[in-house]
Amino acid sequence: MTRRRTAILISGRGSNMVSLLEAASRAEFPARVVAVISNRPDAPGLARATAAGIHAEALDHKRFAGRAAFEEALDARLRAHDVDLICLAGFMRLLTAPFVEAWRDRMLNIHPSLLPAYPGLDTHKRALADGVRVAGCTVHFVRAKMDVGPIVAQAAVPVLQGDDEDALAARVLKAEHALYPHVLRLVASGAATVEGEQVRFARSFAAPAILFNPPL
Numbered sequence: 001m002t003r004r005r006t007a008i009l010i011s012g013r014g015s016n017m018v019s020l021l022e023a024a025s026r027a028e029f030p031a032r033v034v035a036v037i038s039n040r041p042d043a044p045g046l047a048r049a050t051a052a053g054i055h056a057e058a059l060d061h062k063r064f065a066g067r068a069a070f071e072e073a074l075d076a077r078l079r080a081h082d083v084d085l086i087c088l089a090g091f092m093r094l095l096t097a098p099f100v101e102a103w104r105d106r107m108l109n110i111h112p113s114l115l116p117a118y119p120g121l122d123t124h125k126r127a128l129a130d131g132v133r134v135a136g137c138t139v140h141f142v143r144a145k146m147d148v149g150p151i152v153a154q155a156a157v158p159v160l161q162g163d164d165e166d167a168l169a170a171r172v173l174k175a176e177h178a179l180y181p182h183v184l185r186l187v188a189s190g191a192a193t194v195e196g197e198q199v200r201f202a203r204s205f206a207a208p209a210i211l212f213n214p215p216l
């Protein structure tokens, strides 16, 4: 098995990055992380990556004349690391079509909602305001439109009475930490592939139980 060379792009604390690093630290995992890159030099995730023994670097978008120049430099760094797959993990910079197309079907993103509901920011606040009973997270292949692209997998969690934004975010984040390594395994191993705008699986899975909230 050749382990797919994976880069993780971050902008902040990097808790999803840590869950990916932990999974990919096992020799049997079909991906290995060769670089962590942050567009913010002060991202706490950079130190966490270094502590885990992973090459981490900052590419400060503010030092570039515009998006195109930043993305060119980012692309060059990724190619220098001979990267096969990219995982966006709390990467808070919009990527434009030329970059996205260059990495088409090789770049994943995690988003803290059950897409296509609640793309963009403040997902938990909006979900609470709408009174939804089920929330969750999505990992999808990246397309030029924000938070759009072939969905690989989703995890659902209940919204509980009395939840505030922080409580719901924490519950969803726990699901994110389990979901993203699961998806990276499926994609890196070839068990999940993109066909047009849909993801296909090489095998079938046992159907999970239904989540009722409130319970039956």
Ligand code: GRF
Pocket: 010, 012, 013, 014, 015, 016, 017, 089, 090, 091, 110, 111, 112, 173, 176
């Ligand atoms: C996560 O909620 C992720 O879904 C969103 O940004 C947050 C990043 O958190 N895209 P972390 O940096 O992985 O801790």
